[in-house]
Amino acid sequence: MKTSERIAEVERICGHKFANRDLITSAITHPSAVEGKPVSASYERLEFLGDSILGAIIATEVFERFPQMDEGELTRLKISLVSGEMLSKVAGDLGIGPLIIVGESEKGTGARGMHSALENVYEAIVGALYLDAGYDETHRFVMETVFPHISPKLAERPISxxxxxxxxxxxxxxxxxxxxxxxxxxxxxxxxxxxxxxxxxxxxxxxxxxxxxxxxxxxxxxxxxxxxxxxxxxxxxxxxxxxxxxxxx
Structure with missing residues (x-):
């Protein structure tokens, strides 16, 4: 699949057409595909930003939606929603897996490598969306993709x-x-x-x-x-x- 086709599909998933195509290209590019190139060529920097933006959005939402929960319950709920397990599932359900640009060295890692890549790319997409479209569009995307999985029962899980x-x-x-x-x-x-x-x-x-x-x-x-x-x-x-x-x- 051509990079332009991958980008078009990610834009469809996000519901946003990127003005800065370099952002979304980096967001779906695994470090193994750009070895020797600047760190901005892969998803790593955007993943860092997206992790923070995602955490802020989810923390705000659970705080407002569950006024009866104490700090410990809110923490467990937030941690469950931003966990690697959850984000990998969300990204996989969205069909992001086949769109990730990976190098030859990564193609043999199997399910373990894909699990990590799905989580990282989801966070990188959140970061790219925030930079290109702003908070409101990013909030919408997170709400549409992560929050269908929300349940008060997640606050009861064994704490990480x-x-x-x-x-x-x-x-x-x-x-x-x-x-x-x-x-x-x-x-x-x-x-x-x-x-x-x-x-x-x-x-x-x-x-x-x-x-x-x-x-x-x-x-x-x-x-x-x-x-x-x-x-x-x-x-x-x-x-x-x-x-x-x-x-x-």
């Missing part, structure tokens, strides 16, 4: 390590955790990401995964275990340089 850590730090330390990507290794088709989680500028956990979100989840789980054991794993000045304790993991 990231949302559990957020509950703990907000309750005990009155601040939210912050995740920082500190390393990316391996080829584009099989990368390993390393992230640390910080609270008030101090590192409390570290983790690795095959995706950025996976490494953040591992870092959150590590932080929870350390907090429970009373070992915070931070440096005196709150720096994120690796300590011997963290290098062993």
């Amino acid at each position: 390590p990231k949302s559990r850590l957020q509950e703990v730090t907000q309750r005990d330390l009155r601040c939210a955790p912050e995740y920082k990507l500190v390393a990316e290794e391996g080829p584009a088709h099989d990368p390993t990401f390393t992230s640390v989680v910080l609270v008030d500028g101090r590192r409390i956990g570290r983790g690795k995964g095959s995706s950025k979100k996976g490494s953040e989840t591992a870092a959150a789980l590590d932080a929870l275990e350390r907090l429970q054991a009373g070992k915070h794993g931070t440096t005196d000045d709150g720096a994120v340089e690796d300590s011997q304790d963290f290098d062993e993991q």
